[in-house]
Amino acid sequence: xxxxYTFYLSILxxxxxxxxxCNEDDWLQRTPKDRITDxxxxxxxxxxxxxxxxxYDRLPQLAGVFNTGTNAEFDxxxxxxxxxxxxxxxxxxxxxxxxxxxxxxxxxxxxSLENMEKYSVKLTDVQKNQxxxxxxxxxxxxxxxxxxxxGGVPLITTQLIxxxxxxxxxxxxxxxxxxxxxxxxxDEIQAIKNNFxxxxxxxxxxxxxxxxxxxxxxxxxAGSIAKYxxxxxxxxxxPGAEVGIPASRAADYYQKSLSASKEIIASxxxxxxxxxxxxxxxxxxxxxxxxxxxxxxxxxxxxxxKVHGFTYDNVVRSFRSDIEGSSMLTPSLSLxxxxxxxxxxxxxxxxxxxxxxxxxxxxxxxxxxxxDARLYGTVxxxxxxxxxxxxxxxxxxxxxxxxxYKFRIGNLGTTYEDGKVLTGFDGPKDDDQYVxxxxxxxxxFVSENPQDGVRPSLASNWWTWFRLGEIxxxxxxxxxxxxxxSALGFINKVREVHGGFPANSLTALTIExxxxxxxxxxxxxxxxxxxxxxWRIADKVWNGQDSDSNAVVHGLYPYRISRPGHSDDxxxxxxxxRPTRFKRARFFRMxxxxxxxxxxxxxxxxxxxxxxxx
Amino acid sequence: xxRNYFYIILCIGALxxxxxxxxxxxxxxxxxxxxxxxxxxxxxxxxxxxxxxxQDGYALRYAIPVYIAHDGSYSVSLFDGQYKMVRKxxxxxxxxxxxxxxxxxxxxxxxxxPVKPYFxxxxxxxxxxAGTITANFTVNxxxxxxxxxxxxxxxxxxxxxxxxxxxxxxxxxLSGITPGEQSSLSINLSESLKSLDEVFVRVGVRAxxxxxxxxxxxxxxxxx
Numbered sequence: 001x002x003x004x005y006t007f008y009l010s011i012l013x014x015x016x017x018x019x020x021x022c023n024e025d026d027w028l029q030r031t032p033k034d035r036i037t038d039x040x041x042x043x044x045x046x047x048x049x050x051x052x053x054x055x056y057d058r059l060p061q062l063a064g065v066f067n068t069g070t071n072a073e074f075d076x077x078x079x080x081x082x083x084x085x086x087x088x089x090x091x092x093x094x095x096x097x098x099x100x101x102x103x104x105x106x107x108x109x110x111x112s113l114e115n116m117e118k119y120s121v122k123l124t125d126v127q128k129n130q131x132x133x134x135x136x137x138x139x140x141x142x143x144x145x146x147x148x149x150x151g152g153v154p155l156i157t158t159q160l161i162x163x164x165x166x167x168x169x170x171x172x173x174x175x176x177x178x179x180x181x182x183x184x185x186x187d188e189i190q191a192i193k194n195n196f197x198x199x200x201x202x203x204x205x206x207x208x209x210x211x212x213x214x215x216x217x218x219x220x221x222a223g224s225i226a227k228y229x230x231x232x233x234x235x236x237x238x239p240g241a242e243v244g245i246p247a248s249r250a251a252d253y254y255q256k257s258l259s260a261s262k263e264i265i266a267s268x269x270x271x272x273x274x275x276x277x278x279x280x281x282x283x284x285x286x287x288x289x290x291x292x293x294x295x296x297x298x299x300x301x302x303x304x305x306k307v308h309g310f311t312y313d314n315v316v317r318s319f320r321s322d323i324e325g326s327s328m329l330t331p332s333l334s335l336x337x338x339x340x341x342x343x344x345x346x347x348x349x350x351x352x353x354x355x356x357x358x359x360x361x362x363x364x365x366x367x368x369x370x371x372d373a374r375l376y377g378t379v380x381x382x383x384x385x386x387x388x389x390x391x392x393x394x395x396x397x398x399x400x401x402x403x404x405y406k407f408r409i410g411n412l413g414t415t416y417e418d419g420k421v422l423t424g425f426d427g428p429k430d431d432d433q434y435v436x437x438x439x440x441x442x443x444x445f446v447s448e449n450p451q452d453g454v455r456p457s458l459a460s461n462w463w464t465w466f467r468l469g470e471i472x473x474x475x476x477x478x479x480x481x482x483x484x485x486s487a488l489g490f491i492n493k494v495r496e497v498h499g500g501f502p503a504n505s506l507t508a509l510t511i512e513x514x515x516x517x518x519x520x521x522x523x524x525x526x527x528x529x530x531x532x533x534x535w536r537i538a539d540k541v542w543n544g545q546d547s548d549s550n551a552v553v554h555g556l557y558p559y560r561i562s563r564p565g566h567s568d569d570x571x572x573x574x575x576x577x578r579p580t581r582f583k584r585a586r587f588f589r590m591x592x593x594x595x596x597x598x599x600x601x602x603x604x605x606x607x608x609x610x611x612x613x614x
Numbered sequence: 615x616x617r618n619y620f621y622i623i624l625c626i627g628a629l630x631x632x633x634x635x636x637x638x639x640x641x642x643x644x645x646x647x648x649x650x651x652x653x654x655x656x657x658x659x660x661x662x663x664x665x666x667x668x669q670d671g672y673a674l675r676y677a678i679p680v681y682i683a684h685d686g687s688y689s690v691s692l693f694d695g696q697y698k699m700v701r702k703x704x705x706x707x708x709x710x711x712x713x714x715x716x717x718x719x720x721x722x723x724x725x726x727x728p729v730k731p732y733f734x735x736x737x738x739x740x741x742x743x744a745g746t747i748t749a750n751f752t753v754n755x756x757x758x759x760x761x762x763x764x765x766x767x768x769x770x771x772x773x774x775x776x777x778x779x780x781x782x783x784x785x786x787x788l789s790g791i792t793p794g795e796q797s798s799l800s801i802n803l804s805e806s807l808k809s810l811d812e813v814f815v816r817v818g819v820r821a822x823x824x825x826x827x828x829x830x831x832x833x834x835x836x837x838x
């Protein structure tokens with residue numbers, strides 16, 4: 001009886017104790033441990049920085065940030081990787097090619113800007129202005145990506161909030177004019193450029209000069225669309241100017257680009273990469289690998305744990321350190337030939353003389369001798385070195401038979417009956433995968449460190465969004481279009497420092513020279529497609545014709561002469577080839593100047609005007 | 615034991631029975647015809663210009679692309695119903711975005727789509743003499759606001775011969791071409807074409823507002 005009483009009493013006590021615990025307000029109003037509130041986020045600079053890292057990571061690209069595949073879809077290279085991606089050599093630019101419509105990202109940024117105003121009480125004004133400026137820079141960059149692919153797009157700078165009325169029309173914003181989007185980018189940069197007080201000197205976060213670099217590039221695009229679109233026999237435009245900029249605005253845009261470029265060039269913070277003690281070609285390669293290069297204005301950094309597979313993708317075949325991969329992006333002959341000779345003559349390689357006879361070379365590299373040093377920094381060609389070792393490139397052996405040279409080829413790394421190399425370990429080999437089909441490999445961005453080509457550790461060299469070399473070319477082009485005599489100096493400076501040309505190598509400029517200079521300097525840096533579009537020559541360069549040396553990617557194969565007893569025995573000749581894997585000439589239609597808008601987007605917003613030809 | 619087998623068979627049978635509800639029938643009707651001007655089919659680049667089909671009555675609208683063969687013919691598999699055909703921009707003819715054609719598709723419907731090319735070529739004839747092909751033709755201006763950009767003779771070794779796929783091609787000197795009057799264009803065949811028994815030829819004309827040619831129908835020319 002007594003023990004039963006004690007038992008009930010203790011149960012009663014325990015239950016009462018539970019209730020006592022509940023009384024505490026703290027228990028019900030604890031800070032959640034699995035989520036971050038807006039108040040916490042917008043009052044903690046470190047957390048905001050974490051959010052910004054996410055946004056920087058989402059900056060858009062088409063063929064940038066070590067995007068191996070897309071770079072194989074233009075005229076600078078073809079795909080020599082796994083055959084399952086051979087469609088890149090057979091690409092038909094669809095109406096939606098290069099389509100971009102990331103309003104999720106725009107909304108994220110707008111939301112951040114508004115929430116920082118709403119919730120932040122602990123941040124100093126300096127911090128607030130800094131973060132505000134970075135967010136608006138990222139938004140301006142995204143709008144630039146939108147306008148260069150789609151033309152004028154709806155300019156949304158605040159959250160769009162549905163009022164629940166059943167009528168969504170207040171959320172359906174029509175497209176701005178193409179010029180209005182460029183003007184928005186310019187105005188934003190003017191508003192924020194002096195607010196970056198925390199990130200001065202940074203290479204990976206936006207600052208004044210990063211914003212000016214965006215101005216330099218975006219205003220150049222706007223100026224050239226204003227000029228060259230109206231020079232077309234049938235300019236591409238819409239009645240509401242969602243596409244097309246009046247020619248009268250060209251000078252204004254070029255001037256805005258030039259003034260930004262000049263300000264960056266004048267800054268002691270940046271200089272063209274030019275260390276002593278190594279060759280110009282080596283320097284041009286190292287410019288992208290050296291994270292202390294003062295040429296770089298804005299980069300996307302990589303490090304252990306955040307890596308990219310570009311070296312795995314593109315390393316020279318016999319230098320690969322993984323069991324697969326290598327050789328995916330292989331530069332085209334037309335790119336190699338666009339690098340001029342140092343004496344200023346055209347870059348066409350001298351493989352045959354005027355009579356059609358092969359020109360004989362003692363060494364394979366001789367045919368590439370005296371070329372623009374940027375060729376060495378961009379492309380691994382036969383007879384050159386990689387990782388301080390000679391590459392083993394030779395397509396086959398040329399045998400003298402019946403009064404002409406006949407070619408013998410074998411598998412990679414085979415020996416001919418004379419005991420010497422038949423086909424090198426690095427090819428080139430036609431119609432094969434993971435070996436160059438063009439006779440060239442990529443050097444730019446491919447790491448010298450063998451470990452960088454091994455999965456999963458991979459490579460951590462950074463991606464340069466903006467660098468001073470481009471700014472010089474932007475300045476040169478804008479000045480040229482404005483008939484400003486300083487144009488020549490900007491272009492010559494880049495040719496001298498990066499290309500190894502003598503000082504003042506050019507005495508006169510044409511737009512074609514500038515176009516070629518951008519092709520060779522900025523190859524594989526996500527410029528070519530957009531440059532050809534803004535000059536309105538994409539449909540002429542990529543004209544879809546099988547006979548065109550630019551629209552079709554060609555290669556150049558080196559052969560060793562085996563002709564015992566003859567003075568040419570053991571020397572080399574070169575043969576131009578059209579790789580079997582390259583299927584279809586690049587064909588850029590008028591419809592590709594502005595990508596089509598997704599029909600789902602058009603369904604949601606009937607106020608949107610379609611782009612021309614769609 | 616026997617009972618077990620019975621159950622297994624029953625279960626498998628049930629699986630098959632379910633399939634019927636999951637699948638839609640494939641579209642069984644076809645819409646076909648030619649793209650025509652003045653009741654003559656318009657030659658195009660194979661798989662080049664496109665038409666669009668739309669269907670009303672659904673919340674979301676997506677275009678059905680219609681591809682056109684080199685001779686101007688097209689064919690689409692559809693469900694029965696009412697469709698709208700749009701002659702969109704980008705072809706060798708004037709876009710007629712607001713002048714929609716309504717087509718009722720039932721079983722095998724044949725419909726010729728009328729278009730208004732910027733330019734056409736008529737009265738074309740081709741002669742071959744000793745490795746030279748001469749084309750005689752008349753360029754006609756149809757649309758008022760387009761200018762002549764290119765007149766081009768194409769030679770190929772297959773029936774799919776056009777601006778993108780050809781073995782040899784030659785531009786006419788535009789100053790020598792007057793719309794409505796006869797013009798001619800000669801080309802010396804390349805060595806590799808001369809060795810063939812026959813080649814395929816057509817003439818194209820392009821207006822400045824498009825990058826697609828209007829082509830004559832492909833003709834086979836015997837070289838022997």
